[in-house]
Amino acid sequence: xxxxxxxxxxxxxxxxxxxxxxxxxxxxxxxxxxxxxxxxxxxxxxxxxxxxxxxxxxxxxxxxxxxxxxxxxxxxxxxxxxxxxxxxxx
Numbered sequence: 001x002x003x004x005x006x007x008x009x010x011x012x013x014x015x016x017x018x019x020x021x022x023x024x025x026x027x028x029x030x031x032x033x034x035x036x037x038x039x040x041x042x043x044x045x046x047x048x049x050x051x052x053x054x055x056x057x058x059x060x061x062x063x064x065x066x067x068x069x070x071x072x073x074x075x076x077x078x079x080x081x082x083x084x085x086x087x088x089x090x
Contacts, residue, residue: 001034001035001036001067001068002025002034002035002036002037002042002065002066002067002068003028003032003033003034003035003064003065003066003068004021004025004032004033004035004045004063004064004065004066005031005032005033005063005064005066006021006031006061006062006063006064007031007060007061007062007063008031008057008061008062008063009058009060009061010056010058010061013053013056013057013061014031016053017053017063018031020048020053021033021045024037024041024045025037042065042067045065046065049063
């Protein structure tokens with residue numbers, strides 16, 4: 001599983017990135033997505049960020065991509081505790 005979190009100040013760029021990234025996974029919170037996909041999909045996402053988004057970022061913008069291993073301990077509360085799907089980490 002991959003977690004992608006972003007903080008983009010410009011409304012137009014943030015909306016564009018949100019529309020792009022939500023094609024690949026589920027939204028956990030407003031600017032946090034969970035993506036359960038292959039390394040190829042992740043590589044394509046990173047390439048797209050580097051080629052089309054990164055050059056438009058200000059110093060205040062950030063995107064974090066976190067690859068979680070199958071050994072990560074995930075504790076869920078609230079609505080998230082009902083998400084009991086098996087996690088497959090690559």
